[in-house]
Amino acid sequence: MTPKAVVFDIGRVLIEYDPERFYDRVIGPERRAALFGAVDLHGINLRVDRGEPLHDTVAEAVRAHPEFGQEIAMWADRWIEMASPEIPHSVRLLEALKAQGVPVLALTNFGAETFEMARRHYPFLDLFDQRYVSADLKEIKPDPGIYAALEQGSGFTAKDLLFTDDKPENIEAARQRGWRVHLFEHPQGWADCLVGHGILTKENAA
Template identity: 35%
Template sequence: MRAPRAVLWDVGNVIVDWSPRRLFTKIFQEPAACDRFLSSVCTMDWHAETDRGVSPEENTVRLAAQHPEFEAEIRAWWDRWDEMFDGAIPETEAVMEALAERGVPQFALTNMSHRAWPGVRAMSPVFRHLRDSIVSAEEGLIKPDPAIYEVVLRRAGLESQDFLFIDDSAPNIEAARAMGFHVHRFEEPARLWPALTAFGLLAA
């Protein structure tokens, strides 16, 4: 397997810091109430429907009809979406700038609503280095479905082994590995530069 020559980035919690809990700890005074809400009402499975292309409005209305007692809190998910973010991750920004200086092609593959993507992209100047961005809601596909990785390869005109794929999700990483991508699971920002050095994409 040859060394990678391009980088495929996940976005949430790899390039930008995103956590629904950041918003809902402001709304729920008791941590246990916040936990229950995020585990049984505004769940990640529910949110994934907007990643698949369902509009935020439609997804919100559906859930509010099931949990009318939480309608205001459910609506806050999109009404106060920006409060879930804490900007870009500095270590990732530094790596993306260094890769750009070396001429390494960079792409993004994100599970995200098409509504959210423009605002996220505006959070950091490093997004200008992306040659292409595959957004799940625009494709009607989400990771870890192998079909969305095929979209990446087709649009980039590269083979899977040409890419180092960086994501914080284990299922997404394993799906890419099974398709022949080089992979790095993003867990500690400080480990990112050494990882890319080990793959020969950056200097130590």
């Protein structure tokens, strides 16, 4: 049976997300390595994804590590540069699904403030019929609650859904619920998956 709705992760699926690359460019690899060795920036980001305020959480880290204060502050002040650029083929697939009338949902680990930054920078994020954002739900992938929230909110059952995400643990959590899944590694693989499920033709998945 053809899936009735398609669910997208956002980071590293529709937009690139590479904080280390950003810091390497701005402060150099050696300083970046020292920063990430001393400060759990990814842990800070996870707290924000769980719903903590971005600027307050970053400011707390600045106070705890004043020797890296300027660099830590960039996590809030220059965040959009870490989440750039868009992945053009993935965006085309989202647009093609929307044009074909296929319901498209977002299921993403994202902070409330950073998601608004992303929406302003990437208008295609408003194409989704529904968005399930971890900071709003206070649930984060791969916790079961965030998947249940999408099922309950959208009205789709597990067998109706086809989901792509770049993290195996997030994919496995969805698979265990009965969702059809695709581990995102590159846009062409996702395009081939959508064609294989009969959702898009080769022409409109190009």
